[in-house]
Amino acid sequence: MRVVLVGYMASGKSSVGRLLAKELGLEFIDLDAYIEEQQKKSIKTIFSEKGEIFFRKLEHEMLGKVLDEHQDLILSTGGGTPCYGNNMETILEKSDHSIYLQLSIPALVERIKGEKEDRPLVKNIKDEDLSEFIGKHLFERRQYYAQAKHVFECDGKNLETVVYEIKQLL
Numbered sequence: 001m002r003v004v005l006v007g008y009m010a011s012g013k014s015s016v017g018r019l020l021a022k023e024l025g026l027e028f029i030d031l032d033a034y035i036e037e038q039q040k041k042s043i044k045t046i047f048s049e050k051g052e053i054f055f056r057k058l059e060h061e062m063l064g065k066v067l068d069e070h071q072d073l074i075l076s077t078g079g080g081t082p083c084y085g086n087n088m089e090t091i092l093e094k095s096d097h098s099i100y101l102q103l104s105i106p107a108l109v110e111r112i113k114g115e116k117e118d119r120p121l122v123k124n125i126k127d128e129d130l131s132e133f134i135g136k137h138l139f140e141r142r143q144y145y146a147q148a149k150h151v152f153e154c155d156g157k158n159l160e161t162v163v164y165e166i167k168q169l170l
């Protein structure tokens, strides 16, 4: 079974994916970590040295490769993965379950505030401007996330609850 988690930055894709995989006894891959290993560079460095377009091409290639090479896995994607090229179609075609971890704008702002440094797309946004930035960004991206087979509401839920409830969907 292939399960793909999508959603905005800081929506918990990696933590949920890791715990879900552990509980289901499946392999877990975090697409960002996979790209970092492959390139031997952090996402932050790839963005600053080669730019976003280079990263998006790499992300597209690696998404296809990981899904083709694993029959059984939990894959957490990057916040932008479903929103470029035909990536969302690939996710829908090659997964048994795709899950959008949905969080409200205020909840995302709270989480992202303290974690901007390693996130190239938000690192220069002032805390007081985050809400407006995320609101606009999410408006563009939601149309991709919302194509997932399951839209899963995460506001106010802890990690264990999210994982428990997702297991009921599978």
Ligand code: S3P
Pocket (backbone or CB within 6 Å): 007, 008, 009, 010, 013, 032, 043, 077, 078, 079, 080, 081, 118, 119, 120, 121
């Ligand atoms: C990005 C999200 C990041 C990472 C890159 C771009 C985005 O992943 O892929 O910085 O476009 O939203 P996370 O969602 O894990 O932060």
